[in-house]
Amino acid sequence: MAFDPGMADQMRDDLAALGAEPTRLTERKMFGGLCFQLSGNMICGVHKGGAMFRVGKPAEAEALAIPGAAPLSFTGRPMGGMVECDMDAFADDDARLALTRLALANAAALPPKEDA
Numbered sequence: 001m002a003f004d005p006g007m008a009d010q011m012r013d014d015l016a017a018l019g020a021e022p023t024r025l026t027e028r029k030m031f032g033g034l035c036f037q038l039s040g041n042m043i044c045g046v047h048k049g050g051a052m053f054r055v056g057k058p059a060e061a062e063a064l065a066i067p068g069a070a071p072l073s074f075t076g077r078p079m080g081g082m083v084e085c086d087m088d089a090f091a092d093d094d095a096r097l098a099l100t101r102l103a104l105a106n107a108a109a110l111p112p113k114e115d116a
Contacts, residue, residue, distance in 0.1 A: 003033040003046040007090060011036055011044060011051070014100045024112075031074065040113025041101045048069050050086045053099040055115035057081040063102050081106070 004099020008027075012020035015036060017027060026037045033047030042054045052072050055063040057080050063069050089095050 003029045004087075007046040007051060007087075008034050010090075010096070012091045012095060013045060015043070015104065018097070018104055020104060024109060038104065038107040039110075041107040041110045043107045044100055047084075050084050051096070051099075052082060052084045053103040054082055054106060055099065055102040056109075059102045059106060063099055066098050068092060068095050069099060082102070 012089050014101065016022070018044075020038060024039045026040070028037060030054070031047055033045050033052075035045035035052075036043045044051060044053045045075040046052075052078075053063065059085065060081055063083045064071065068085045070082045070085070071078035073079065083099065085095065085099065
């Protein structure tokens with residue numbers, strides 16, 4: 001498995017604790033890991049060695065100010081509006097929940113995908 005299932009369970013718990021509506025949440029394997037979506041829009045996910053959060057470009061600077069957060073760069077080129085953290089930062093409840101809140105707010109502000 002390319003990601004830690006315990007990290008995926010933690011994300012599920014965090015999303016539930018932050019009030020994400022379960023009927024609008026889906027999971028999808030992508031990027032060699034597992035992504036969580038709200039009405040078809042990516043919120044966050046886990047991959048080998050860490051986690052990623054789609055916070056949106058307006059909240060990117062705020063997210064990058066959170067200890068342990070860094071620009072997401074699968075190909076060596078940063079992906080705008082996306083941040084990641086390693087397993088140590090993911091283990092920090094405050095940092096992980098702050099990133100999850102930003103990502104959840106971003107996804108909630110987007111229109112639902114038609115196929116979601």
